[in-house]
Amino acid sequence: MSESAVRGVDPSVPPSGDGCVECDEAGGWWFHLRRCAQCGHVGCCDSSPAQHATAHFKATGHPVVRSFEPGEAWFWSYETSEMYESGPELAGAVSHPVGQAVPGPSGRVPEDWVKGLHR
DSSP, X not given: OOSSOOXXXXXXXXXXXXXXXXXXXXXXXXXXXEEETTTOOEEEOTTSSSOHHHHHHHHHOOOEEEEOSTTOOOEEETTTTEEESOOOXXXXXXXXXXXXXXXXXXXXXXXXXXXXOOO
């Protein structure tokens, strides 16, 4: 992904928090997290039970997410189904806290969590 202006990417917007907004509101859990590159919304990945990152794209049309996992810097375009190994630097935290449980958050993940994953 080019470092120049990209539709659906606003590098000045920080992430909405450390976890999936909707899962936190509902008391749910997630497997991995994705950050909307346009508005900063943090949602859970498509392997997670609720798939909130994709739901955010469908509701808003915001086309690009960045991994919100420690050590990952890739972007995904929902419009083109393309992955980019890197892209513009985004404001704020680049991942959830390193010590945060995966899956997470601690205390809300069921013992049989693997059964809840989408594959």
